[in-house]
Amino acid sequence: xxxxxxxxxxxxxxxxxxxxxxxREEEIQAFTGLTREQxxxxxxxxxxxxxxPGPSAARARRKLQFLIGRALQTPRHxxxxxxxxxxxxxxxxxxxxxxxxxxxxxxxxxxxxxASVVSTTEEEREAIAREDRTFDERVPRDFxxxxxxxxxxxxxxxxxxxxLIVAADAPEGEGVRLSCLGGSVxxxxxxxxxxxxxxxxxxxxxxxxxxxxxxxxxxxxxxREETPxxxxxxxxxxxxxxxxxxxxxGPTWWNRLRRP
Numbered sequence: 405x406x407x408x409x410x411x412x413x414x415x416x417x418x419x420x421x422x423x424x425x426x427x428r429e430e431e432i433q434a435f436t437g438l439t440r441e442q443x444x445x446x447x448x449x450x451x452x453x454x455x456x457p458g459p460s461a462a463r464a465r466r467k468l469q470f471l472i473g474r475a476l477q478t479p480r481h482x483x484x485x486x487x488x489x490x491x492x493x494x495x496x497x498x499x500x501x502x503x504x505x506x507x508x509x510x511x512x513x514x515x516x517x518x519a520s521v522v523s524t525t526e527e528e529r530e531a532i533a534r535e536d537r538t539f540d541e542r543v544p545r546d547f548x549x550x551x552x553x554x555x556x557x558x559x560x561x562x563x564x565x566x567x568l569i570v571a572a573d574a575p576e577g578e579g580v581r582l583s584c585l586g587g588s589v590x591x592x593x594x595x596x597x598x599x600x601x602x603x604x605x606x607x608x609x610x611x612x613x614x615x616x617x618x619x620x621x622x623x624x625x626x627x628r629e630e631t632p633x634x635x636x637x638x639x640x641x642x643x644x645x646x647x648x649x650x651x652x653x654g655p656t657w658w659n660r661l662r663r664p
Contacts (some may be wrong), residue, residue, distance in 0.1 A: 476510060498637055521569065
């Protein structure tokens, strides 16, 4: 199996298909996971998406899938790293649900030992773990792909050997509301606390495709204290989201709107 086959089918569609219309309701839902009306509701919460973003979101997601699939198939088509590829120093990389977080992990693992912090246990993610092992056949590393948030004692020890990618836009509780795309998102303090307690750098990390160019953005080191670190991360997220608003993970952002 090719590494590109690890993501949903359609990633390697001919480039000509990227130019086709994606206005039909079924195409919008098939590519983005949301209906056109759901995208309209999402845009009311995040006005910078535009008033009717569904068709454009479908085209953006189709193009993104193609670029990710090609990048995973061969390093020759890998992403640009902005401003530079990651260094070897153990780091907490804080991200948000833009593009595809699993693809982001795979692309980063070409350069360093890094794992995702997930809300499920190892047993619950066994299906994904099988695909991780397939990826390891091409890019072998003696470092797990994921650590469970439910076992926090393992996270600090993992940071003595490698880096972690943690999504800050998935708080268990209320989180801290900060502005993004003309609306607001809830952000989690825990990734920044983890970096401070482990004594390692903390940086923002995002995967997007501005101007149809697959890009991994790695921010400068965030402040050590949680509150200024969270504010600086929110600013970084806002800049990247404004640059590529339709690269957000629609279903994840939509489901957060439904939370009480």
